[in-house]
Amino acid sequence: MAACGDPGVAVDYDAPLQDTEPDRKTPMQDTHISLAHGNGGRYMRELIDELFARHLANPLLDTRVDAARIELDADRDVFVTTDGFTVKPLEFPGGDIGSLAVHGTVNDLSVAGAVPRYLTLNAYIEEGLEVALLDRLVASLARAARECGVAVVAGDTKVVARGEGGGLYLATTGIGVRRRGIELGMDRVRAGDAVLVSGPVGDHGTAVMLAREQFGLRGDLVSDSGPVLDIAQALLGVEGLRFMRDPTRGGLASVTNELVHATGLSVRLREADVPVRDPVRSVCEMLGYDPYYLACEGRLVAVVAAAAAGDALARMSAAPGGAEAALIGGVEAPQSHARVVLETTLGGERVLEELEDDPLPRIC
Amino acid sequence: MAACGDPGVAVDYDAPLQDTEPDRKTPMQDTHISLAHGNGGRYMRELIDELFARHLANPLLDTRVDAARIELDADRDVFVTTDGFTVKPLEFPGGDIGSLAVHGTVNDLSVAGAVPRYLTLNAYIEEGLEVALLDRLVASLARAARECGVAVVAGDTKVVARGEGGGLYLATTGIGVRRRGIELGMDRVRAGDAVLVSGPVGDHGTAVMLAREQFGLRGDLVSDSGPVLDIAQALLGVEGLRFMRDPTRGGLASVTNELVHATGLSVRLREADVPVRDPVRSVCEMLGYDPYYLACEGRLVAVVAAAAAGDALARMSAAPGGAEAALIGGVEAPQSHARVVLETTLGGERVLEELEDDPLPRIC
Numbered sequence: 190m191a192a193c194g195d196p197g198v199a200v201d202y203d204a205p206l207q208d209t210e211p212d213r214k215t216p217m218q219d220t221h222i223s224l225a226h227g228n229g230g231r232y233m234r235e236l237i238d239e240l241f242a243r244h245l246a247n248p249l250l251d252t253r254v255d256a257a258r259i260e261l262d263a264d265r266d267v268f269v270t271t272d273g274f275t276v277k278p279l280e281f282p283g284g285d286i287g288s289l290a291v292h293g294t295v296n297d298l299s300v301a302g303a304v305p306r307y308l309t310l311n312a313y314i315e316e317g318l319e320v321a322l323l324d325r326l327v328a329s330l331a332r333a334a335r336e337c338g339v340a341v342v343a344g345d346t347k348v349v350a351r352g353e354g355g356g357l358y359l360a361t362t363g364i365g366v367r368r369r370g371i372e373l374g375m376d377r378v379r380a381g382d383a384v385l386v387s388g389p390v391g392d393h394g395t396a397v398m399l400a401r402e403q404f405g406l407r408g409d410l411v412s413d414s415g416p417v418l419d420i421a422q423a424l425l426g427v428e429g430l431r432f433m434r435d436p437t438r439g440g441l442a443s444v445t446n447e448l449v450h451a452t453g454l455s456v457r458l459r460e461a462d463v464p465v466r467d468p469v470r471s472v473c474e475m476l477g478y479d480p481y482y483l484a485c486e487g488r489l490v491a492v493v494a495a496a497a498a499g500d501a502l503a504r505m506s507a508a509p510g511g512a513e514a515a516l517i518g519g520v521e522a523p524q525s526h527a528r529v530v531l532e533t534t535l536g537g538e539r540v541l542e543e544l545e546d547d548p549l550p551r552i553c
Numbered sequence: 554m555a556a557c558g559d560p561g562v563a564v565d566y567d568a569p570l571q572d573t574e575p576d577r578k579t580p581m582q583d584t585h586i587s588l589a590h591g592n593g594g595r596y597m598r599e600l601i602d603e604l605f606a607r608h609l610a611n612p613l614l615d616t617r618v619d620a621a622r623i624e625l626d627a628d629r630d631v632f633v634t635t636d637g638f639t640v641k642p643l644e645f646p647g648g649d650i651g652s653l654a655v656h657g658t659v660n661d662l663s664v665a666g667a668v669p670r671y672l673t674l675n676a677y678i679e680e681g682l683e684v685a686l687l688d689r690l691v692a693s694l695a696r697a698a699r700e701c702g703v704a705v706v707a708g709d710t711k712v713v714a715r716g717e718g719g720g721l722y723l724a725t726t727g728i729g730v731r732r733r734g735i736e737l738g739m740d741r742v743r744a745g746d747a748v749l750v751s752g753p754v755g756d757h758g759t760a761v762m763l764a765r766e767q768f769g770l771r772g773d774l775v776s777d778s779g780p781v782l783d784i785a786q787a788l789l790g791v792e793g794l795r796f797m798r799d800p801t802r803g804g805l806a807s808v809t810n811e812l813v814h815a816t817g818l819s820v821r822l823r824e825a826d827v828p829v830r831d832p833v834r835s836v837c838e839m840l841g842y843d844p845y846y847l848a849c850e851g852r853l854v855a856v857v858a859a860a861a862a863g864d865a866l867a868r869m870s871a872a873p874g875g876a877e878a879a880l881i882g883g884v885e886a887p888q889s890h891a892r893v894v895l896e897t898t899l900g901g902e903r904v905l906e907e908l909e910d911d912p913l914p915r916i917c
């Protein structure tokens with residue numbers, strides 16, 4: 190890919206552009222990654238050429254140049270974001286680190302109201318990683334990028350010594366465009382505004398936790414990893430849209446606490462209205478986790494003017510991935526302290542505190 | 554910083570913009586990084602706010618948003634590049650991983666003929682890293698960015714478990730602009746062209762190797778880590794400029810081998826003309842390394858039409874950092890095989906093969 194490797198890497202890669210998935214099997218002869226795959230020479234060239242470039246082929250990806258030229262609409266605002274991915278296990282029900290690295294960055298642009306256009310990719314590969322696994326993960330990343338309409342235009346790979354990595358760490362930087370005149374931000378949130386979420390919370394966090402901890406629990410639990418672009422674009426039509434965010438690390442509780450920090454206002458959520466899947470609820474009860482603190486990777490939280498709540502909910506529900514959208518609470522003037530309050534189904538209240546230490550607090 | 558953390562992080566960071574260095578001491582109370590600094594809650598907010606944002610303050614860096622809006626000239630071509638950094642030790646004579654992460658990406662844009670404008674930053678911090686060290690590294694990164702005229706507009710931090718990282722890994726993605734009409738690339742290289750380098754090779758590789766291996770060797774050896782932007786911009790005025798590259802991983806030998814791969818032409822270098830500092834040469838002789846394969850981090854290799862060699866050398870020599878620039882060889886039609894040939898000072902020839910395996914080949 191463009192600028193792959195410090196020195197760039199000389200590859201004779203000139204494959205026809207493809208929108209379909211390439212052959213699954215890498216022509217690389219090595220079965221495991223060695224430090225030589227990171228030294229700038231022939232092995233690294235093979236890794237880039239026969240694995241990364243094979244999956245990521247697109248018109249702008251040229252592994253022989255230092256920097257990729259990209260096209261941006263002259264009449265649009267340009268946005269950039271970046272995110273690192275260290276999830277374990279590398280593959281989990283409903284996704285893997287490859288698709289996640291696309292969805293995470295696509296979603297950060299989406300909630301800014303932008304349409305993602307380009308990605309850059311960094312890979313830190315631990316010596317000893319199985320090449321077949323790496324191949325699946327990069328294939329998955331490429332598939333997710335195609336589905337989201339983004340092109341990976343530059344990349345870099347580093348091989349780190351055994352015991353100095355986590356198998357594979359990825360980072361993606363995204364560039365997107367937004368039509369001019371859109372204003373979104375936490376500073377636009379007012380007391381009285383409504384809070385909505387695009388679907389059930391805690392799926393990703395629970396699915397990964399189970400896959401990692403091997404509790405022996407099985408079921409229908411899959412990550413919600415996916416793009417929120419369609420939902421975000423649908424919401425841009427709402428008069429009174431204040432702010433959107435994807436509740437990833439730290440979950441719904443952290444996004445709403447951020448809102449409290451930034452605005453000095455309180456957020457009130459209704460437990461009965463926040464969608465949580467039954468298996469997620471069961472696992473949380475069994476293991477002592479709170480689903481409101483668990484990461485989602487395909488959900489969007491929106492704050493809109495009260496009068497626009499109905500319109501927003503209708504648009505979210507009609508968008509792909511938004512069928513289970515819900516109006517879950519509102520923003521209000523703080524009583525003594527600004528905070529996030531959950532009205533429980535039993536009629537009580539509990540405060541969703543800002544996350545302090547791992548492990549996640551047992552309240553659920 | 555913008556989009557810092559999956560969920561973004563709510564920080565009340567609103568410090569005045571500063572072009573000068575902030576206080577050296579972080580107000581963070583913790584002395585070492587723990588996993589809690591990566592969980593999206595209060596500790597992570599402190600890390601971002603009191604360490605990263607403190608050093609990286611600039612008008613576009615807002616830690617409360619998902620994606621940063623950037624301004625690009627409508628009449629310029631836009632370039633993007635990315636690079637990962639895993640150097641050890643994290644600090645070495647002449648630089649550190651922070652400044653290196655800026656120079657590496659700035660230089661990849663520079664050799665494409667672009668002026669770097671924006672950076673995004675990913676940090677993978679290993680649990681247990683000393684906060685004071687992290688603070689120095691981020692301060693150094695911020696200083697290098699200021700010196701290069703680039704703004705860090707988005708960032709993300711991940712904390713990885715002890716034994717699953719290398720202290721600190723960084724990735725930077727750079728966005729730059731180039732005036733329209735400039736065409737550069739290995740495909741423009743022709744037999745007869747001249748090859749130049751902007752200064753001595755092997756300084757960075759040798760300095761880091763000595764710092765890492767603790768051979769007990771000391772001396773004047775410092776990394777050449779630095780920007781090549783001025784030199785690259787000066788070369789854009791040369792009629793007949795074909796191609797520029799910074800010889801990082803794999804060094805001068807790898808860049809020229811890349812050229813051979815891409816063009817089918819041979820490259821002939823004259824050992825007597827390739828600048829290598831005496832201490833670098835001594836260390837290489839002692840330890841069995843070849844300076845032509847060692848990374849530079851502040852050098853530029855240029856290929857120009859033969860008739861333009863004098864002009865190119867004059868411009869390089871006059872630019873900051875280019876005082877030791879040299880005309881080191883040329884491109885020629887291959888005899889039997891296209892390859893990189895070094896004319897030795899003794900009148901012999903040796904082939905600089907493409908790097909295969911670590912450790913570096915003993916030839917020097």
